[in-house]
Amino acid sequence: MMALFTNVLPIMGGFLMKLFALNQAAKQEQHKLQMEALVARANVIEQAREQSNKESPMAAMNRRIIILVILALIIFTQIAPPLLDIQTVIPVIEKGTSFLGFEITSDKTTFIPVDGLVKYEEVFGWASMIIEFYFGAQLAKK
Numbered sequence: 119m120m121a122l123f124t125n126v127l128p129i130m131g132g133f134l135m136k137l138f139a140l141n142q143a144a145k146q147e148q149h150k151l152q153m154e155a156l157v158a159r160a161n162v163i164e165q166a167r168e169q170s171n172k173e174s175p176m177a178a179m180n181r182r183i184i185i186l187v188i189l190a191l192i193i194f195t196q197i198a199p200p201l202l203d204i205q206t207v208i209p210v211i212e213k214g215t216s217f218l219g220f221e222i223t224s225d226k227t228t229f230i231p232v233d234g235l236v237k238y239e240e241v242f243g244w245a246s247m248i249i250e251f252y253f254g255a256q257l258a259k260k
Contacts, residue, residue, distance in 0.1 A: 181252055188245045195238055206232050 199206045207229040214223040 185249060185252055188248055192241055192245055195241060200233070208232055 198204055210228050210230055212226045212228065214221060214225045216222055
């Protein structure tokens, strides 16, 4: 029994220490690769910033003109109907009835004339998306 402890215990200890050393080496290699990936990403971001700083002043002016046109479009579509006395209609959908997926009566669309301001969802959706892209590009600069 004593021979078992004196012969097997050092072998098991060496085996466990080798596993521990291999584990630490793998973690060190993984850390090294992560650091290289972060450095590469930082280099790409820095190159993009340098490229954006090299853009012509007219590119920035084009973006500003696009933003102003979109804002003017939103303002015009909102104030034109009441100021220019344009009658505006909005669609109202009356849902039909159905039972178990079978349509008994169909949907009915009626157009109701409206005096005043109307909110156009499509215009606001596109405008907000373009403005978000613009401000996102501006935030990426240093």
